[in-house]
Structures are given as structure tokens and as C-alpha cells.
Amino acid sequence: MSSTQRTFPADFLWGAATASYQIEGAVEEGGRGPSIWDTFSRTPGRTLGGDTGDVAADHYHRVGEDVALMKELGLQAYRFSIAWPRIQPTGRGPANPEGVAFYSRLVDELLAAGIRPVATLYHWDLPQALEDEGGWTVRSTAEAFGQYARVVAEALGDRVALWTTLNEPWCSAYLGYAAGVHAPGRTEPAASLAAVHHLNLGHGLAVRALRDVLGEDVPVSVTLNLHVTRAATDAPQDVEAKAQIDTVANEVFLGPMLQGAYPQRVLTDTAHLTDWSFVREGDLELIRQPLTLLGVNFYSTGRVRRLEDERDPGAGPRPDGHGDSATSPWVGCDRVEWLPQPGPHTAMGWNIEPQGLVDLLLELHDRFPGLPLMVTENGAAFADEVSPDGRVHDVRRVAYVHDHLEAVGRARDAGADVRGYFLWSLLDNFEWAFGFDRRFGVLRVDYDTLERTWKDSALWYREVIRTRTLLPVEAAADLPVPEPAGSPTA
Numbered sequence: 177m178s179s180t181q182r183t184f185p186a187d188f189l190w191g192a193a194t195a196s197y198q199i200e201g202a203v204e205e206g207g208r209g210p211s212i213w214d215t216f217s218r219t220p221g222r223t224l225g226g227d228t229g230d231v232a233a234d235h236y237h238r239v240g241e242d243v244a245l246m247k248e249l250g251l252q253a254y255r256f257s258i259a260w261p262r263i264q265p266t267g268r269g270p271a272n273p274e275g276v277a278f279y280s281r282l283v284d285e286l287l288a289a290g291i292r293p294v295a296t297l298y299h300w301d302l303p304q305a306l307e308d309e310g311g312w313t314v315r316s317t318a319e320a321f322g323q324y325a326r327v328v329a330e331a332l333g334d335r336v337a338l339w340t341t342l343n344e345p346w347c348s349a350y351l352g353y354a355a356g357v358h359a360p361g362r363t364e365p366a367a368s369l370a371a372v373h374h375l376n377l378g379h380g381l382a383v384r385a386l387r388d389v390l391g392e393d394v395p396v397s398v399t400l401n402l403h404v405t406r407a408a409t410d411a412p413q414d415v416e417a418k419a420q421i422d423t424v425a426n427e428v429f430l431g432p433m434l435q436g437a438y439p440q441r442v443l444t445d446t447a448h449l450t451d452w453s454f455v456r457e458g459d460l461e462l463i464r465q466p467l468t469l470l471g472v473n474f475y476s477t478g479r480v481r482r483l484e485d486e487r488d489p490g491a492g493p494r495p496d497g498h499g500d501s502a503t504s505p506w507v508g509c510d511r512v513e514w515l516p517q518p519g520p521h522t523a524m525g526w527n528i529e530p531q532g533l534v535d536l537l538l539e540l541h542d543r544f545p546g547l548p549l550m551v552t553e554n555g556a557a558f559a560d561e562v563s564p565d566g567r568v569h570d571v572r573r574v575a576y577v578h579d580h581l582e583a584v585g586r587a588r589d590a591g592a593d594v595r596g597y598f599l600w601s602l603l604d605n606f607e608w609a610f611g612f613d614r615r616f617g618v619l620r621v622d623y624d625t626l627e628r629t630w631k632d633s634a635l636w637y638r639e640v641i642r643t644r645t646l647l648p649v650e651a652a653a654d655l656p657v658p659e660p661a662g663s664p665t666a
């Protein structure tokens with residue numbers, strides 16, 4: 177079948193994704209408490225240009241307008257995250273009514289627009305009060321997360337179509353506590369492994385809480401950014417380097433969540449840092465909960481080889497694109513070297529290799545038969561320009577999404593049970609340590625006026641959803657911009 181004619185079945189779910197701190201703004205409104213990202217982004221030198229999420233895309237005040245845009249886009253589902261400090265300003269205690277009201281309204285507006293709400297409980301904005309007690313490196317944060325899940329489930333109930341516990345715990349643990357390039361900015365490799373375990377435990381406790389409140393059949397998932405890494409050569413030491421990365425990046429989450437055990441090799445590879453005594457009896461049973469599906473975030477691939485000489489940990493290019501911290505997120509992998517990947521690359525410096533998504537989806541399908549998959553994030557940052565005709569002809573983004581949807585189609589053809597695709601991102605937003613410099617949205621946000629405009633990628637994606645057909649990239653430039661739909665309602 178030619179890629180221009182590929183069609184997707186009627187039950188394939190089309191969505192777009194965002195996250196609370198990246199779009200909401202209004203960080204001091206509605207009774208919201210401070211999060212680690214407020215603290216981190218306000219600390220000089222932590223984010224590009226000193227950018228913060230104080231205003232972000234101002235989604236908090238533009239929910240009505242944004243849902244109207246989603247409806248115009250034809251989204252069937254919208255993946256958003258709930259800011260824990262809006263619901264529990266200090267991470268514990270009763271629900272803050274204003275926080276609940278905000279998400280309740282969002283969910284109701286989505287349902288009224290015929291869009292399924294897909295809610296993530298944690299996309300990195302930990303209440304600062306919990307970080308002050310040790311953050312994810314201590315067990316009490318996992319326990320608090322389970323309680324928070326209960327509070328949210330009671331508040332939003334059966335209106336949410338799919339729950340996700342954590343988004344990309346790899347980033348929370350390793351970028352936050354080892355590399356220090358994400359909040360809370362700690363550079364403690366041993367502590368990052370404790371964070372891995374407490375994130376896993378928090379996931380298990382949250383699944384249990386959701387099911388306690390909403391019943392055993394409530395759809396629950398977790399979203400992982402599994403790293404697709406290739407060995408530079410077939411030499412055993414390079415194959416070994418790849419296995420080491422797979423273990424510390426992927427298996428450390430897949431193992432406990434889906435198989436009920438940590439891989440022996442991660443315990444060995446990190447034995448000089450920790451004895452893993454933070455894993456208590458019964459934890460692994462708690463972490464391994466039946467899931468409705470597995471969320472897969474995919475952007476790029478990496479290539480490694482074994483470094484024979486000692487070197488500074490963290491030296492050399494990294495596929496995560498998160499700066500030049502002296503500390504590596506690759507805990508216990510000091511003798512693994514990351515090699516530059518051939519282009520093309522996105523504005524994040526990430527290589528574009530859709531085959532990596534095919535390989536990942538097929539591997540997951542083979543390893544975990546019976547567990548449906550969903551691409552919960554995929555998209556690209558490019559330096560967009562507004563053309564004299566007022567449009568953003570973001571042809572590279574269209575091509576990126578086209579080629580990755582084609583990859584999803586190929587994985588499905590080969591048997592992978594991929595149920596849907598969520599484009600990252602609906603809106604340009606706060607790209608963490610890169611501030612507003614990297615634009616991932618299909619809708620452009622003018623950060624002076626906060627006006628949203630349609631990029632060609634949004635127009636193209638709208639047609640793809642409408643026709644369920646993978647239209648050629650060139651079709652994007654000629655599509656008409658819809659009349660403004662809706663107006664700010666807040």
C-alpha cells in the first residue's frame with residue numbers, strides 16, 4: 177500500500193496531548209500551591225532565558241477557547257495532566273475545591289464537545305512541600321501520590337475515559353535527581369534510583385486507588401518514554417553497552433510494572449551506589465497491577481558503544497538533548513558512550529528515525545502480548561516562522577508526523593495492537609529547561625498576545641483525522657484555515 181493511501185480503522189483514536197505546567201499558567205491562582213517547577217524555573221540559570229510557566233499558554237484562562245479549537249481540529253481524545261498542587265496545594269489533605277472545579281470544567285467541556293478526556297495524574301509538577309520532605313527519593317511521596325489519586329478519582333469519577341498514572345518516570349527520576357537538568361535539579365545518582373522505585377511504587381498505589389474508587393474495570397495506563405537504543409557494532413562489548421542502557425532506562429520500569437521484578441542486572445550495575453534496600457517486602461506485588469494499555473512516548477533513537485577508557489561520567493552527546501550537565505542521567509553506565517546520530521534532526525537536536533517507533537511497538541507487542549499500546553506522545557520542535565501570508569508553513573513538522581503515523585501503520589500491519597495516536601503537542605508551550613524557545617505545537621501561541629493560530633500541521637492533522645487517511649505532506653499548504661471557533665469564556 178502506498179503511504180499516501182494508508183487509512184486507519186474507525187476505532188483508531190486520534191488525539192493531542194499537553195501537560196499542566198507547560199500550558200496552564202496562573203500558578204498563583206485558584207488556591208494552587210507551589211510546585212518544584214515553579215521553584216526550579218525561578219532559579220537563575222535553570223531554564224533558557226529564565227523562562228517560567230507563570231503564564232505559559234494561559235490555558236487556565238482560555239479553557240473554553242482551547243476546547244473549541246480541539247473540537248474544530250476534530251480531536252477524538254485530549255490527553256492533559258492534572259497539576260497535583262492545584263488539587264492538594266501541599267501534596268496532602270482534602271481536595272482544593274477551586275482546583276477540582278478547574279479540571280471538572282475542562283472534563284465537562286471536553287465531553288460536551290465529543291472529546292474523550294485522557295487524564296495523567298503526574299506530569300512532573302510535584303508539590304514543593306513534598307520535595308521539601310525528600311521528594312521522590314522518599315517513600316512517603318509515593319504514599320501521598322496514592323492518596324492524591326484517590327482524591328482525584330473521587331472528584332472526577334467516571335467522566336474520565338482513560339487514566340494515566342505517571343508520564344515518563346525516566347525523566348522524573350534521572351533528569352530530576354541525577355542529571356539535575358529538570359526540577360528539582362538534584363545531582364545525586366544514588367537518590368535517583370530511590371526515586372525510580374518510589375515512582376514505580378506510586379504508580380502501583382495510584383492504580384489501586386483508582387480501582388478502589390472507580391471499580392476494577394476503570395481504564396488505567398502508564399506512559400513511558402522507552403529508549404530505542406542501538407549498538408554501534410555487533411561487537412559483544414557494544415551489544416553489552418546497549419543492554420546496560422536498556423536495563424537502566426526501560427527495564428527498570430517495565431520489569432516491576434509488568435513483570436513484578438527488577439532486572440538483576442540493574443541491581444548489579446548500580447551496586448556501588450545503592451543496595452536497593454528501599455525496596456520493601458510486598459512492594460513488587462503492589463507495583464505490578466493489571467493495566468488497560470501501555471502508553472508509549474516516542475521521539476528519536478540513540479546509538480551507543482562501550483568506551484574502553486575511563487572518562488568523565490556524562491561526557492559525550494546524549495540523546496535526551498537536555499544540556500551539558502556535568503552529571504549524567506545514565507546512572508551506572510559510566511563506560512557507555514553515546515554516538516552522534518545521522519540527521520535529519522529536530523530543533524531539540526533529536527534525530528528523526530520513524531523505524532525506531534516501528535521496532536519499539538513490535539518489540540512491546542511481542543514481549544507483552546495482550547497488552548494494547550497507545551502512542552501517547554509524538555511530535556517535533558522546529559523553529560517556526562510566520563510567513564508574509566500570516567501562515568506557519570511547518571512542512572517539516574507535517575513530514576515528521578506523517579512519517580511516524582506511517583510507522584504506526586506499519587507496526588499495526590505487522591500485528592502490533594496500537595489503539596491510537598496523540599500528537600505532542602496541541603499548543604506551543606513551556607518546553608521545560610528550554611523554556612519557550614522550542615515550539616512543539618500544531619497551534620502556534622504568540623507569547624505576547626497569547627493568540628492561537630493554525631499551523632499547516634494542524635490543518636493537515638485535521639484532514640487526516642476527518643478522512644482517517646494519511647494524506648501527502650504537500651497537501652498541508654493548501655488547506656483552508658477554519659473560521660475562529662469559540663471565544664475566551666473564562
Ligand code: IFM
Pocket residue numbers: 195198344473553600607616
Ligand atoms: O514536552 C515534553 C513532554 O512534557 C514530555 N515528553 C517529551 C516532550 C518533548 O520534550
